[in-house]
Structure formats: C-alpha cells, structure tokens
Amino acid sequence: MTTVLIVGAGPTGLTLACGLARQGVAVRVIDRARAHPTGSRGKTLNPRSLEVLADLGLAGPLAAAGRTHLPFRKYFEGAFVNETEPFAGALPSAATPYPASLWLPQTRVERLLRERLAGYGVAVEQATALTGLRQDGAGVEARLADGGRIAAEYLVACDGGRSTVRGLLGIPFVGDGDPEPVMVCGDVEVEGLDPGAWHQWFGPRGAFMLCPFPGTRRWQLQSSPERDAGGRVLAPSLEGFRRLAALHTGRTDLRLSSATWLSTWRVNVRVAERFREGRVLLAGDCAHVHPTAGGLGMNTGIQDAWNLAWKLGYVVRGLAAPGLLDTYQEERLPIAVWTLDVTSAGMAAVAEGITVPGTGVEAGRVGDLTGLSLGYRWSRLAGGTHRGGDVAGRSSGRSSGRPSDGSSERAPDGPSDRVDGPARAGDRAPDGPCPGPDGTPSRLFERFAGDRFTLLGLGASARPALAGLPGHVRPVPLDDPDATVRRAYGITGDALVLVRPDNHVALIAPATGRAEVLGYLAALGG
Template sequence: MPASPTTVLIVGSGPTGLTLAIDLARRAVGVRIIDKAPDFPRSSRAKGPNPRSLEVLEDLGVVDEILASGSAPLPMRKYRGGVPIADADPFADARPAPDAPYDRSWLIAQWRLEEILRARLAQYGVRVELGAELVGLTEAGPSVTAELAGGGEIEARYVVGCDGGHSTVRKLLGVPFEGKTDESRAMVCGDVEVQGPDRGIWHQWFDEDGAVMLCPIPGTRSGWWFQAGPETDASGAPVPPSLESFQRLFARHTRLPGAQLSRASLLSTYRVNERMADRYRVGRVFLAGDAAHVHSIAGGLGMNTGIQDAYNLGWKLARVASGRAEPTLLDTYEEERLPVAAHVLDLSGEQLRATLEAIKKPGGGLDSAISAQTSGLGNGYRWSSLAGDGATARLRAGDRAPDAPCHDAATGAPLRLFETFAGPHFTLLGFGAGTARTVREAAAAHGDDLRAHTVDAGTALGLTDDEGHARAAYGIGPDEDVLVLVRPDNHIGLITRAADVRAVGEYLRGAALERA
C-alpha cells in the first residue's frame, strides 16, 4: 500500500524553511523538510534576527536560547590607514519598550540559529532529510509529486520552495527572477581565525583602495566574520578568495601581520543581487525567502524577510490544509508578502548606497546601514484583503499588533500581550467593560480557534492594564470600549468600537478564514 501523501513538503532547511516547518508542526500539520546538502552547513553567514524576527522566534518558543547563544550588536570601530579614528554604537540609546520588547538585532552565527531551530522542530517529531535533491515537480489534482535525484518521489498536498537564491523550485516552476547583479560591488567573505583584535568590537578598516571588516562570531574563542573588497590581478579581475588572499588583504588594510589570520573557511564571493520573483505561488507550490527575493546585505534584511515570509504563510497553510478555511486564504500570502519584499528590496538598496557614500568619508562605517526601518517592526499589511475595518489613534487594521505588560485579573500575575498571542490561534482583546459580553460570546462561538481576553473590564476574568501600556500601545482612550482581533501571525485583523459579536464572526467568514 502506498504511503499517504505528506501535507506540506518544504524544500530547503535554512532559517526560512525551518521556521515554516516549526510553525506547521506545532499546528499538527504533517510536514517533511528536505535539503540536497549531505551535511548541515557550518557557515556563519547571516548575522542574526532583527527585532521583528525575534518576536516571531519568541512565538515559536526558541528566543531565549537564541539570545543566550548570541550577543548584542557590538560597537563599531572605524580605521583609516590602520589608525582608529571613530567609534559608533548605533544602539547606544535604544531601550526595550512596553510595546516592543526587542530593541535591536541579535548577533548569532547562522549555523547556531539553524541548530536551535532544528532542535525545536525535532521536539515535534520532524527532522531534516539530508541528501534529498529535488529534480522535478508534477502537480496533478489534489497533490504535487516531487521527484528526487536517484529516483525517489514524495507526494504532498503543497510544496514550499525555501531553497535559496538559486532555487530549484523556482526554476522548475518557470517563475522569472527579475532584477540585477552588480559585479562592481563584489565582496569576499568567510569565517576566519584571527588573534589579536579586541573581540568586544566590530572592526572596520577603510582605505581608498578597499576595506576589511571583522566581526567576532559569538560562541567562539577566535572566530570572526571576514568581509573585504576583493583583491584584483594585473588585468583588474577579482582574485578568488583564499587564506593567502585574505592574509594579504588583512595586512594591507589593518597594517597588522597577515599571519595573525591563521585559518579561513567557507569562503565565498558575494555580489550585490537585487532580484524578486513576480509571483509567489503557482498552483499548490509556493516560494519563500531567498527563493522569492534576494537583497543587498545592507541592513541584514534577507534572512529576516524570509523568516517573516514563513510566519505569514504557516498559519494560512495550516488552516486550509485542515479544512477550517477556504483555499482562497492562500492567495493572501502573495498579496501581503510580495509588496513587503519589494519595499525591502528598495530599502536595502538605499541602505547600501548610503553606506558606500559614508565609508568614503573619515568616520563613516556600516552603522550607516542601520535605521528604524531595518527593525522590521513597521511592516504591516494595511492594503490586504485580510485588513478589516477600523482604526484607533495609533493603529489600523493590518498593522503589527504591539506587546504590552499587563496582569492576570484573577491572580495578579504579570502577563504580556505577546504571551496571550502565542500559539496557533486568533486573539480577541476587548478593551473596557462594555466589551465583556461580546468577548464571552465570541469565545463560545469560535472554540479553540479564538482566545478572548477582556482588558480592564472590571471583572476577575481577563487582563488588567494597570499602567496603561496596552491602551497607549493600541491608541485607545481610558473611557473607550474597543474590540481588537489579532491574527495568528500577530497582525491586527479588525478594530471595532461596537460591542457586537457579529463583527468578529463576519470578519472571520468574510476574510475567508472560516468555512461558512
């Protein structure tokens, strides 16, 4: 008897694929995740999650381990002619806020981040299947057959390509990857061992003829991320990266002995690619992460945009696959995420240009690529068909739902809004006593799909907003009665001032979130 088809097959086990696999597995969706690599990579690559991705990772239950395994961003020291001339700390004045608990990105080697995500996925009984190379896709009726090198096949109801900028899934679908590659801005990269420089600093040596940047890799004694403009040969062609070329670049720009750099691995040449797929879905097959969009490295937005793609897609796939929502819900993945990728493409390009201009001047450095926009906290979906009615003084439907410290009205124990959002459900917040009945009726009508909480309703149930942080974050006055419906990916679906349980039900049905 043939095996029953997998519900979702994920191709690619980087941060995007692993985030999606965890989100599906915790929703009891049958998922398999494959990767053509024979072994898990040890490359440090992307430097870590931004504040919005940290919120996602908190919901998935891994943020504490990620914070413990990494470090806060380091102060940056800029040099000219080998001499330090300026220090900068882009986050010196940043502080966690009641509505945004993460005020900065976090440095962690990508291999370590993936290791943590794989361990979390294994808790749901799912493991990455290595050495499984996709070579073909055939959709027929209610399923897709994935053909593997060597003759194996996997049948799945849905397939998601999270297999990077050279995505096999995207190529098999024939989806164009429009954009440009800038060969003039090539950079050599790698993980290196260096003795000598202060590991509490991100060092950046700039000269008229090039640069070397060294950032210590958390969790290692002498490991560093190495980035530099490439050497060129007599004809002006870039020299392929090697230990010897890294040592020459290190000596030239730091004025330190090249022998202090003793090992170089996972070498690569990075070229500025700015490309995006023109669609994220072909039938039952989806694209996410670098398979759908690649950006310049300025601002560290590539991996983070992929993690947030997965967070958007996961709950939608789960609801449709379980029969709780109409298949049209899946159309909103592209509707919401493609414009975000286009914005990030423009933003990262602008950040790169600003950085390249800044480093021409004494004291300029990579801090020019960091801004409030690179946090990811401002990305919302106000244009989406899932953005229902309503607005407050601070928020509109489609926006990210803020956090706030509250208390459990029954026990007095501290309870953050993010803790009430955590998990595979919608959340209804009823601000004010006038919403208490509506909250009770909505909770009874929608069962496990909806968790409902009053805020300052004057009863022993729900939450108390003792310091007013929740009302301030949501822009709700002290005497206003307001309902806020929060989606499973912590974006606002609906805001209504009417204490009417029908508004919640009409939103869920009208937005194709529930079968009639």
C-alpha cells in the same frame, strides 16, 4: 500523503516547518546538502524576528547564544576614527520587548530551529535533492534525484536564490545583478584584536571588516576582493585574507588562521514575478534577493515564513478557504519590493561612505532596522478594507500583490509609517501588560503565542463578546487600568481587538462589535 513538503532547510524553511508542525500539520523538510551548513552567513536577527522566534519558544536559547549592542569600531586608512553602536541606549518598553538586534551566526539560528522542529518529531532529510515536480488540483508530486517521489498537498520552495523549484515552474526572477564579486567572505580565527567590537577598516582601496561571534574564537571576515595584475578577482583563501588584512589595516600583529566558509558575494537584486503557482509557494531568497545593507536577508525570509505558516496551516486544517493563500503574496510581495529598493539605495550609500572617514556601513542604514514597522495596512485582511466581503476570496493560484476590493490604500513605498505610534489594522500588534485571570503578571505576547487568533476584550462592556467563540479564537479579557494597551492600539474606552496568529492586528472594533469580529472570521471561509 505528506500535507506540506518544504524544499530547503535554511532559516526560512525551518521557521515555516516549526510554524506548521506545532499546528499538527504533517510536514517534511528536504535539503540537497549532504550536511548542515557550517559557515556563518547571516549574522543578525532584528527585533521583529526575535518576536517571531520567541513565539516558537526560542527566546531563551537565542539570548544565551548571541549578543546585543555590538559597537562598530571604525578605522580609515588604518587609523582609528570613531566607535558607534546602532542600538545604543535602546531599552525594552511595554510595547517592544526586544529593542535591539541580536548578533549571532546563522548556523546557530538554524541549529536552534532544527532542535525545536525535532521536538515536534520532524527531522531535516539531508542529501535529498528535488529534480522535478508536477501538480494538479489535488496536490503536488516531487521527484527526487534518487528516483524517489513525495506526494504532498502543498509544496513550499525555500531553496534559495538559485531555486530549483522556481526554475522548474518557470517563474521569472526579475531584476539584475553584478556579474563580478564585490566582496569576499570567510570565517577565521583572529589573534591580536579585541572581540568586544565589530572592526571596520575603510579607505580609497575599499573595505575590510572582522566581526566577532560570542562564545567562540571565530570571526566573520568581509572584504573588498583581491585582484590579480589583470584586474580579475582572486578566489578567497587564508593567504589572501592575510594579505587583505595587511593591506587595509596596516598592522603586522594580527594573526588570521583556520579559514573556513570561503565565499564570494555578488550584488543581486531580484524578485520573483509571483510567489504562488497553484499549490506551490515561494519564500525567502527563493522569492527575493537583495544587497546586504541593513542586514535584512535572513530576517525577511523568517518573516515570510511567519506570514505563510498560519495561513497554510489554516487552509490544510479546514479553518480557512484556499483563497487565504493569495493574501501571502498580497502582503509579502510589497515588503520584498520595498526591501530591494532600500537595500539597493543603502548599498550605493555604503560604496560612497567607505571613502569618507567615520561613515562606512552605517551609510547604508535603512529606515527601520528593527522590522517593527512592517505592516499590511493595504491587505484585504486588514479589517475595514474588505468592506465586509469575502476576506479569503476564491483561490486562483495567482494573485497580484494588490488589494482586489478597490481600496484606495495601496501598498506603500515603505512599510507602515509606525514604530511607536498607535497600531492600526494590518500593523504588528504591540506587546503590553496583560495579567492572568488570577492576577499573575503576564504579557500580551505570552497570550498571543500559538496558532490561534486572539480576541482582546478591553473593559467590562467588552466581556460579553468573548463568550462562545470558535475554538481557534482565544478570548482574553483585559481591564488595562493605566491605559497602556489602549494607547498602544489607539483606543479610548472599551473595545475589541482581534489579533491574527502572526501577531498582526486583524481589526479593531467597538465593545459591542462581536458581529463584526464573527463576520471577519466567517469570511475566512473555513
């Protein structure tokens, strides 16, 4: 029997598969498409996603494939207005190694993830469509279009906004959408344009944008759609792209050719009523879809997968009780709702901004483009909120997305209000210097990498607490003479910091708080 079956091989499904496979979990990934996608689709990884993928060993390949600090060159009614760059001047810091987003097409992200997955001996099974499923207390059986069946302990649906799995489960996809396309998209080759910037033309007739991809002649085209005499949206085509370019830019020297991935995009703002039904879980676009403002789509799915991978791995490996899976929805559903809210507001601002010279897509900038402030302070897994009770709880197969312990700290209107301030339980764990035992320079993120909890022992009086820990907890003594790490974690003096496998702070305790740490781990119920 397969331990985990993943349906859908986009960035969400591939990140989840890598996170499970490196734990030794038997995983299969199926996808209905006959071939891997070639269209660019999403085009940015934010700093938090870069941290996630770096943990999987992809920092170097991603940096080689993409670019940072892409200027936005803006025009209004054909005339140049200004040039801006969202991450201008952003530099790595002790706590934040990736201060800026990375620009590269989603296809390259997926290719690198498939290569990483292949290193674990797992290949995506193409042209394998799921048509039915049934489940009981022991597992899930997936029925395939070719008559085959796959038995698994758990199934995770990562099969997009039109999810077959979500439909089979009858989980409502709550929200609304625009029935008409508001944008046409495509990948094209462009001559006559500087590839050193994202070119954006705006005006009363709408928007037309061309974004270059490094190391290739291809650009991503996004535009207000063409309409016929009756006002109906015309299907995207190379000739249509050329007419749109002439209409919006006023230039005759731009040459567009080799159009592929011809697509239309509709505004859709929806979230699944629940992210879990027994042994089936939903992630990525299958669980939530939202406007493009802020470029959060691919990133939100990757971060769903990162949250779920360690939890599902711990459950099937016997390191935690099945109820730990309820915290997936508890933590990620509020983030999804926040994402829908801010991107909807951002999309409305963009629609207004394209009629104002020099504004454009930056009008839709969300509060945090980096993803570094995304945290789970309201979660029962945030030390201090579970009041010493059972962290994992008992598995119901459903969860409310809210704390079940009566805590007054509910999921906020936005993510944690911290990017550079001191971390609290539930927050992303900051990076920092952490020399090895022999004094070799190293970083906290290098120590956190992998599928174990990490217990930081800050100062000499914390050393005894690091002895004799369970095998899934990595002890890391740290002197921190200049207090760089202590400041990042809001600590003075000696202390213990327990960090989850997804690099979020589980709890912060006194140097003498070994019993509190062991109590937290025991409450996971393995």
